[in-house]
Amino acid sequence: MSLLQDLAEQEGKQERAAEPVIFCHSLEALIEAGLGDVAELALWPRQPSPGLAAAFEALDCSSFEDLRVTGRPEDVRQRAVTWLTQSSWPALVWQTLLGDVQAAFACIGDIEADCTFRLEYVTDDACRKFHKDDTDFRLITTYLGRGTQWRVERAGEEPGPLHEMKPHETAMLLGQRCSLENCVLHRSPPIEGSGQARLVLVLDFERPDYC
Template identity: 30%
Template sequence: MQSQVVLKEQTKNNIIMRFANSTEPSVLTDIYDDSVNLALWQRDLSSEIKADVAQFIGAAKHLDRSAFIRAKHIEEDIRDELKRTTLGDAFISNTSELVDMFCTLFDLDQVGFRIRLLDLPMCPRFHIDRVPCRLVTTFSGQGTQWLDGNNIDRGKLGHGSQGLDDSESGLYSATSSIENMTAGDVALLKGSAWIGNEETAIVHRSPPYKSAEKRLLLTLDFLS
């Protein structure tokens, strides 16, 4: 299946931005298109990965690990980082594949790896990331949300909201502007440190908290 590129965002400077989505992992290469600020691989997790995650979440109370993962020692480094958890071979193998894809796509020798078990919103306000590009995927629970930017007022981000909730500040015109990832989806989010994307970084947030829900979230970052 060819990646489906969807027109989704227009800035105040009349620069048209898009997000690309597909069920094929090759869609992630679309992040190099200057007009794309989010590339979304819509994938289904295998039953083995779901079982690994369910077993871990059922027993774990907390997880927040950060590490540098070397491109030449990906699985070794991830196994070392997760050795004190009950996350099994299926999860580690899949996570290793994602890190390898990220390193290959951006020609990186190492990446910043962070995995968290969350029972509260991590970034409940809409915001942009001041990084070149970040990989985000949720293995369980709600996925990251982002804004259909046709009606975004970026001046309402951060202090521009004047303390008002995002739904009241005028940042977006309607709840229908909010797009959602689902568990398993893999997204590349282009930040403001990507050259040429300083004014068009994707606007996103953690999803609103649902009672008793636990989210298992993985993020990958460039290292400076």
């Protein structure tokens, strides 16, 4: 039984909206949550090996130019794969990124959607205000530095506790939805002026009439 089938048997769609955050055991379950509007935020709390973490921490990004590719999912996948396989980064680094990208597109399958792939080296606050994206759904992983911050904000209530993703954890962030509470907001961690940096991979998917 899939994650979506299991949740559908337990509760209706309106009730699911009352559970804005879920934890997943795999990338496949994470993406199912995005495709099925199961939660506003789904988290896959994976951890890197010490060797993998060290490889990213030692990465020289001084000459790296942010990569952005937009198009149909298969076209974006091919261009991202080409860039990664031609990268001068250490094999452990680019092979890890390549594996994650390939796995994500394999789980997405042949859905009708527009896709945007971004690989960014961030040294400022980027999106400093808590917000919800005007998008269908987003997959995001921070491989180096501090991860995305998020909290639950409901009308008439004090904001919930601040959470921060750890390196290599992956999240599915649901964009604005007409039928959901839209209470899980996120932002980039404030690092500007601290000397810290982040390497962030983002995959955005836009299906027709997603709201």
